[in-house]
Amino acid sequence: MLFLKMPRFKKYQLRLISVCFSALLFMAYWEKIDNNIVTHVMSFSYRYIFNSFTFINTSLRVNPEDALKYNKRRYLLNHERKCDREDVLLLLFVKSSSENFERRRAIRSTWGNETYIATTLGVTVRVMFALGLHPEPEYRSKLKMRLFLEDQRYHDLIQQDFLDTFHNLTLKLLLQLGWKETYCPRSQFLMSADDDVFVHIPNLIHYLQRSNGKDLWIGRVHRGSPPVRDKESKYYVPRDMYPWLSYPDYTPGSGYVLSRDVATKIYQASLTISASFHIDDVFLGICAKVMDVAPKDHLFFSGEGKAPYHRCIYNQMMTSHGHVGDIREMWKRATEAEAGQVSSGLIWRLYCTVVKVRLLCVPFISNSYSCKAAFL
Incomplete structure (x- = not known):
């Protein structure tokens, strides 16, 4: 009988060990999880209860001379007359390396x-x-001629003399805002997107x-986001740079659109705010708040993941x-869907909702x- 019960005992023993191991893992990570929950609760409370952000006007402003150090970078590649001949509906900047x-x-x-x-x-x-300089000097010199030849063929590279690193993304934002104001002021809209983003242009x-065409800023809106205080994260922001509990509302830098008047307002604000704050999309939100x-949240601006491959999504x-x-594959699927699908009718709408x-x-x-x- 003892021999017959041994397998059952081993099975329960394995379960007990698994439960204990899971409990240890939970305890080990509980402090981090708990801190994360507390941080977000405090941030949301700050955003939705107090909701003033009046500190921005007094604490983050700099004098014009200091702001110009970030805004006036030297152009290495430029096309000053790109917008001269025609009325431009959309100036679309792709942030690339x-x-x-x-x-x-x-x-x-x-x-x-x-x-x-x-x-x-x-x-x-x-x-x-929009480009900066490759951070490695040896590689930078090898790329210089290739970039020159690429630009000679396509005439679409705008490069300034800052190192193209994560901590200089705010400089790349200023490149886009400043270039639009200087060389394409009549463009009705400005869009910024990463080079790993697919844009359904139609x-x-x-x-x-x-x-x-006015007062428009659309994208995937982040509300009540707290600063990251983990020094291991690339999004880390020290308290002496931003001591408050929550960021103003902003759209991620992966893709958003501004109307001409909004782009001009944000550019003007950027001339008064310290661009040493290196998270570009939050910096955009700070300037906008000023x-x-x-x-405005648009539900079909993507989050971190790829859109599902389906005609009802492409619509x-x-x-x-x-x-x-896979940008070419996505383009093929999306344009074929647009050409071939029937997008009206109750049955089609019900089907797509499901x-x-x-x-x-x-x-x-x-x-x-x-x-x-899903319900739009």
């Missing part, structure tokens, strides 16, 4: 193809790539044409994040769009 030649080629041949946009959609869009253009500008998508080698619920509302399946997007 100098070595990402293939990503730029893929964008030029798909959603960033200016000729396709003009012919198919009947509007003028200028697609420019949907975006139709949306912009339906808007009134000018009393608020972002409404604006951006999809995380595309390195599909989107399955794709967007099941936990841990997708982190591209929120579940609310």
Whole structure:
């Protein structure tokens, strides 16, 4: 009998060991989890109860001379007359790294193809790539001639003399805002996107044409986000740089759109705020708050993940994040869907709602769009 009970005993013993091990892991990480929860609760409370951010006007301002140190960088590649000849509906800046030649080629041949946009959609869009300098001097010199030849062929690279690192992303934001104000002031809209983002240009253009062209700032809005105090994180912000509990509302740098008037206001604010704050999208939110500008959440601007591959998604998508080698595939699917799908009718709408619920509302399946997007 003892022999017969041994397997059952071993099974329960294994379960007990597993439970104990899980409990130890939970205890080991509880402090970190607990701190994270507390931080977010405090940040949301600050955002939704106090909601003033009046400290920005007094604490983060600098004199114009100090601001110009960040705003007036020397151009290494520039195209001053790119917007001269025609009225530009959209100036679309793609933030790229100098070595990402293939990503730029893929964008030029798909959603960033200016000729396709003009012919198919009947509007003028200028697609420019914002670059800094490669941080490694040896590699930088090797890239210099390749970038020169690329620019001679496509005439779409804008490069300034700052090191292209994560901590200089705010300088790349200032490049875009300043270039628009100086060389493309009549552009009705400004968009900023990463070079691993897919932009559904037809949907975006139709949306912009339906808007009134003023007081517009759209993207995936982050509200009540707390500063990261973990020194191991690349998003770490020390308290002496930003001591408060919550950031103003902002849109992630992966993709957002500003109307001309909003872009000008934010640029003007950037001339009074210290650009030493290195998280570019939060810096954008700080400048916007100074000018009393608020972002509008668009449910089909992507989060961190890629949009699901489905016709019902393509019908409404604006951006999809995380595309390195599959932009051409996404472009093919999205444009074929637009050409071939029937987007009206009750049956089609019900079908797409069911599909989107399955794709967007099941936990841990997708982190591209929120579940609310399924019901639009």
